[in-house]
Amino acid sequence: MFSTRGLAGAPLALAFLALSGCSSSWGSWGCTDTTAERGAAGVRVQVExxxxxxxxxxxxxxxxxxxPHPQVPSEGDRVHFHFRFDRADGITEPAVDACAVDEERVALGCQTVHWYEAFGRDGDLTGDGWLAVEHPEQVAAVLLIPNDQSSLDRRTCEQDLKDGGGRHxxxxxxVGDEL
Structure with missing residues (x-):
C-alpha cells in the first residue's frame, strides 16, 4: 500500500531535482541557439x-x-577587390563576407573580410583581398553581405550549456549560394 503522506512530498522533490539541474530537459530551458537571417548583399551595405x-x-x-595574384601568377586570374569600412572605430570590430558573383548573383567564391585588414585614418579604412574562383570570366560583381561575422565563433549551447547560446x-x- 502507498501512503498518501509519502506522495504528498513527490512534487516538491521533482521540483527540487529540476531546479538543481538534475532534470534531462533543464538544458533546453536555460540555453537556446538561434541563427540570424542573411541580409541582402550589395556593393555598399550597413553592417548589422x-x-x-x-x-x-x-x-x-x-x-x-x-x-593574376603576384605571388602565384601561374594559377591564372583571380578576383582582386578593394573594400572600405567607414566609421569602424575598433570597438565594434565588424567583419562581413565578400563574394564574387555571376550575373544571377550566385556566389562563385567568398571570404570574410575584417575591419582590421583595412588601413586608413579618421575611421575610413581601405583594404584589398583576393578571391580564387573556378571560372573568373563569369564574375559580374563583388558583393558584401551585411551580417557582422565577427561573432561567428561564439559558444553554442552544445559547446557550453551554461555560457553558450543566443543569436548567432x-x-x-x-559557392553556389544565391545572394
Missing part, C-alpha cells in the same frame, strides 16, 4: 548585428578586377 540592427558602420566594395550570425556564404 545578429538582430538586424545597424552597427553604424558602412562596408563597401570600391573596385575589383581580374588579374548566419553561416558564411559559400
Amino acid at each position: 548585428d545578429t538582430d538586424g540592427r545597424p552597427l553604424g558602420v558602412t562596408a563597401e566594395v570600391v573596385g575589383w578586377r581580374l588579374e 550570425p548566419p553561416e558564411p556564404a559559400t
Whole structure:
C-alpha cells in the first residue's frame, strides 16, 4: 500500500531535482541557439548585428578586377577587390563576407573580410583581398553581405550549456549560394 503522506512530498522533490539541474530537459530551458537571417548583399551595405540592427558602420566594395595574384601568377586570374569600412572605430570590430558573383548573383567564391585588414585614418579604412574562383570570366560583381561575422565563433549551447547560446550570425556564404 502507498501512503498518501509519502506522495504528498513527490512534487516538491521533482521540483527540487529540476531546479538543481538534475532534470534531462533543464538544458533546453536555460540555453537556446538561434541563427540570424542573411541580409541582402550589395556593393555598399550597413553592417548589422545578429538582430538586424545597424552597427553604424558602412562596408563597401570600391573596385575589383581580374588579374593574376603576384605571388602565384601561374594559377591564372583571380578576383582582386578593394573594400572600405567607414566609421569602424575598433570597438565594434565588424567583419562581413565578400563574394564574387555571376550575373544571377550566385556566389562563385567568398571570404570574410575584417575591419582590421583595412588601413586608413579618421575611421575610413581601405583594404584589398583576393578571391580564387573556378571560372573568373563569369564574375559580374563583388558583393558584401551585411551580417557582422565577427561573432561567428561564439559558444553554442552544445559547446557550453551554461555560457553558450543566443543569436548567432548566419553561416558564411559559400559557392553556389544565391545572394
